[in-house]
Amino acid sequence: MSRASLLLLLFLSLLPVLALGQEVKFVYNGFSGGGAAAVNNNHNISLNGIAEVEGGGFVRLTNETSRLIGRAFYPLPVRFRNATDGSVFSFSTAFAFAIVPEYPKLGGHGLAFTVAPTKELHGGLPSQYLGLLNASDVGNSSNHVFAVEFDTVQDFEFGDINDNHVGVDINDMRSNASATAAYYDKDGKQDLNLKGGHAVQAWIDYDGVAKLLNVTVSPFSWKPTTPIISFPVDLSSVLLEEMFVGISSSTGLLSSSHYLFGWSFSMNGLAPSLDLSTLPSLPKPKKKTHSLAISTSVAAFVLLVVAVIGGAYLFYRIKNADVIEPWELQYGPHRFCYEELKRATKGFRDKELLGFGGFGKVYKGVLPSTKAEVAVKRVSHESKQGIREFVAEIASIGRLRHRNLVQLQGWCRRRGDLLLVYDYMPNGSLDKYLFDNPPKVVLSWNQRLRIIRGVAAALVYLHEEWESVVIHRDVKASNVLLDADMNGRLGDFGMAKLHEHGGNPSTTRVVGTLGYLAPELTRTGKATTSADVFAFGAMMLEVVCGRRPIEPKALPEELILVDWVWELWLAGRVSEAVDHRFCGDYAEEEVNTVVRVALMCSHPTASERPTMRDVVRYLDGDADMPELRSPLPNEDRLSPVAFDDFVHSYPSSSFEKVSS
Ligand SMILES: *[C@@H]1O[C@H](CO)[C@@H](O)[C@H](O)[C@H]1NC(C)=O
Ligand SMILES: *[C@@H]1O[C@H](CO)[C@@H](O)[C@H](O)[C@H]1NC(C)=O
Ligand SMILES: *[C@@H]1O[C@H](CO)[C@@H](O)[C@H](O)[C@H]1NC(C)=O
Ligand SMILES: *[C@@H]1O[C@H](CO)[C@@H](O)[C@H](O)[C@H]1NC(C)=O
Ligand SMILES: *[C@@H]1O[C@H](CO)[C@@H](O)[C@H](O)[C@H]1NC(C)=O
Ligand SMILES: *[C@@H]1O[C@H](CO)[C@@H](O)[C@H](O)[C@H]1NC(C)=O
Ligand SMILES: *[C@@H]1O[C@H](CO)[C@@H](O)[C@H](O)[C@H]1NC(C)=O
Numbered sequence: 001m002s003r004a005s006l007l008l009l010l011f012l013s014l015l016p017v018l019a020l021g022q023e024v025k026f027v028y029n030g031f032s033g034g035g036a037a038a039v040n041n042n043h044n045i046s047l048n049g050i051a052e053v054e055g056g057g058f059v060r061l062t063n064e065t066s067r068l069i070g071r072a073f074y075p076l077p078v079r080f081r082n083a084t085d086g087s088v089f090s091f092s093t094a095f096a097f098a099i100v101p102e103y104p105k106l107g108g109h110g111l112a113f114t115v116a117p118t119k120e121l122h123g124g125l126p127s128q129y130l131g132l133l134n135a136s137d138v139g140n141s142s143n144h145v146f147a148v149e150f151d152t153v154q155d156f157e158f159g160d161i162n163d164n165h166v167g168v169d170i171n172d173m174r175s176n177a178s179a180t181a182a183y184y185d186k187d188g189k190q191d192l193n194l195k196g197g198h199a200v201q202a203w204i205d206y207d208g209v210a211k212l213l214n215v216t217v218s219p220f221s222w223k224p225t226t227p228i229i230s231f232p233v234d235l236s237s238v239l240l241e242e243m244f245v246g247i248s249s250s251t252g253l254l255s256s257s258h259y260l261f262g263w264s265f266s267m268n269g270l271a272p273s274l275d276l277s278t279l280p281s282l283p284k285p286k287k288k289t290h291s292l293a294i295s296t297s298v299a300a301f302v303l304l305v306v307a308v309i310g311g312a313y314l315f316y317r318i319k320n321a322d323v324i325e326p327w328e329l330q331y332g333p334h335r336f337c338y339e340e341l342k343r344a345t346k347g348f349r350d351k352e353l354l355g356f357g358g359f360g361k362v363y364k365g366v367l368p369s370t371k372a373e374v375a376v377k378r379v380s381h382e383s384k385q386g387i388r389e390f391v392a393e394i395a396s397i398g399r400l401r402h403r404n405l406v407q408l409q410g411w412c413r414r415r416g417d418l419l420l421v422y423d424y425m426p427n428g429s430l431d432k433y434l435f436d437n438p439p440k441v442v443l444s445w446n447q448r449l450r451i452i453r454g455v456a457a458a459l460v461y462l463h464e465e466w467e468s469v470v471i472h473r474d475v476k477a478s479n480v481l482l483d484a485d486m487n488g489r490l491g492d493f494g495m496a497k498l499h500e501h502g503g504n505p506s507t508t509r510v511v512g513t514l515g516y517l518a519p520e521l522t523r524t525g526k527a528t529t530s531a532d533v534f535a536f537g538a539m540m541l542e543v544v545c546g547r548r549p550i551e552p553k554a555l556p557e558e559l560i561l562v563d564w565v566w567e568l569w570l571a572g573r574v575s576e577a578v579d580h581r582f583c584g585d586y587a588e589e590e591v592n593t594v595v596r597v598a599l600m601c602s603h604p605t606a607s608e609r610p611t612m613r614d615v616v617r618y619l620d621g622d623a624d625m626p627e628l629r630s631p632l633p634n635e636d637r638l639s640p641v642a643f644d645d646f647v648h649s650y651p652s653s654s655f656e657k658v659s660s
Contacts, residue, residue: 032057073246107152108255127252404458427482445586451488515549537601546579
């Protein structure tokens with residue numbers, strides 16, 4: 001170290017003492033302790049949550065685990081107001097970040113530049129709250145939280161405009177101003193993907209005199225002259241005399257790694273832009289020790305896949321020219337060759353049959369090319385018209401990705417047959433564990449709770465987190481499959497809708513299963529997310545009670561599970577309904593919570609039911625549950641009478657058999 005820089009270091013280390021009450025300015029060009037950053041400002045960044053400084057000198061705020069919070073704050077409080085007249089200062093900041101999502105197109109929440117009374121933001125939740133606020137304090141003006149969010153998930157609850165936006169948040173997660181991430185250059189407005197995995201620089205400038213807030217982003221080191229948000233706002237009611245400044249980040253059900261590379265801040269002055277080329281950068285994707293062998297085999301595998309697909313295509317072109325249509329090829333990767341699936345299932349042999357799903361037979365298969373185990377569902381499907389929409393629908397289902405959904409790997413259409421290829425779930429379906437007598441294995445309470453949570457997460461994803469609302473329409477224990485780790489995964493999503501394309505459009509068929517159908521469905525026939533919530537409630541009760549929603553062999557008053565549990569709940573005797581196979585080994589409080597949430601979900605009046613997002617919150621204890629309102633006697637319950645009417649008025653072929 002040169003003498004000059006030693007002197008500078010000495011001077012700077014005295015500065016905080018000399019500068020008490022003066023304007024804060026700092027620059028972090030990377031965050032490694034002993035490096036330039038420390039010399040520059042002499043204060044190591046303060047991390048909380050799971051944030052860590054990585055070897056490369058950048059901060060990893062979160063990793064790809066769900067529901068995490070990570071924060072990086074300037075360690076000292078910053079004065080935001082003039083001590084003499086109390087006016088709010090102007091401030092300016094620039095920082096460089098990158099968001100690397102678990103799945104390329106699906107963000108897992110985001111990060112926010114934050115000005116708050118504490119560095120820890122006690123009570124802040126992950127997911128859509130970005131570690132800033134929680135369900136009870138959101139919107140409260142006594143929070144004194146000002147944030148600029150960089151959000152990669154569209155939360156309908158908070159009116160987010162899309163899944164790639166910048167928003168100004170004042171004491172609330174509902175943005176006071178927001179804009180799609182973009183920047184202006186000489187050619188006009190350019191799109192910017194926040195979750196593209198590359199470095200993005202953001203500038204936030206507040207003019208305390210003009211009371212104007214500007215937000216600018218770009219993928220470059222230079223600052224575009226036109227901001228994407230220029231929002232007139234008086235921050236004097238939000239900012240206290242002294243506040244902490246930092247970046248808060250969170251993941252949700254889906255997750256992203258959020259990284260921070262550099263950060264500058266200046267009170268009453270312009271924060272310098274960061275030079276992205278000199279900042280630490282993300283390491284290239286990790287090379288394993290046997291990188292050569294692996295990359296060779298990966299290359300071989302890719303070649304093989306390309307060859308298989310190419311071969312299949314050629315083979316098909318020649319042999320089955322009438323089946324392939326050029327427009328189908330744009331969905332290429334998901335299209336399997338019929339012969340491959342036939343071989344995989346040994347010619348759809350009965351011995352390979354895994355079961356009968358709502359829409360067809362399911363076979364176990366081993367793909368000859370990769371030896372991967374799959375489940376192949378064979379649906380007979382008569383459809384000529386609307387086939388383009390039909391394939392688009394499949395392509396869209398194929399893009400749904402969630403750890404609690406059974407992944408659709410691909411499909412194949414051949415004349416009247418539709419073959420759907422799914423991940424194989426080695427532990428079969430949940431209903432086998434609940435209803436088989438005697439059962440193979442009795443699932444413990446903890447296992448059951450985990451399954452319930454998993455399915456709830458999948459439904460939040462389908463209802464709220466996907467680009468369009470997906471209604472499952474057939475949530476039930478037999479549609480929940482268990483993976484190798486006994487996680488619950490929802491299957492058959494999108495099927496009901498798909499099936500409609502093949503059906504006769506003039507007859508509206510209620511799709512679903514008796515006992516899980518919301519009462520209003522039998523009147524309106526219209527599928528809604530709230531009907532899914534009803535079915536999920538019925539499923540939760542199945543899991544807790546270990547019996548089917550309609551049990552013809554039960555005593556008359558116990559025939560319909562939901563009604564029976566309601567009676568017991570009102571009488572304070574819920575424990576009588578709990579599966580006796582637990583032999584009393586369960587957490588009573590948790591069971592009570594689940595039953596209470598289940599009854600709320602299965603409320604006969606749709607408006608009394610929570611959303612799936614609320615359900616997750618209640619199950620996680622993140623929000624207080626409202627009072628449970630018991631159904632009035634005249635409310636539309638699924639009484640045995642209605643049940644009879646119902647059986648008569650709908651063709652029974654629409655439903656699976658109810659009794660065992
Ligand atoms: C900053 O971090 C470095 C590396 O962890 C450490 O050596 C140094 O003592 C820290 N400095 C302060 C002021 O805490
Ligand atoms: C992410 O961080 C958490 C907490 O440090 C850790 O438990 C988890 O294993 C990490 N996940 C991944 C995918 O690295
Ligand atoms: C604070 O306000 C006083 C009185 O209005 C003014 O003289 C002074 O320059 C201000 N200080 C700063 C740092 O702006
Ligand atoms: C919400 O956050 C506040 C702090 O702002 C905290 O006091 C409160 O306990 C939190 N509520 C919940 C339900 O976590
Ligand atoms: C806002 O928060 C304060 C302090 O936590 C609390 O006293 C007040 O009741 C809250 N207001 C609302 C509307 O929730
Ligand atoms: C910001 O939005 C919240 C909630 O939408 C609202 O209560 C508040 O008044 C707004 N603040 C400003 C300064 O616009
Ligand atoms: C904010 O942007 C407007 C419009 O581009 C500009 O006139 C103004 O000077 C900017 N203010 C700050 C504080 O950057």
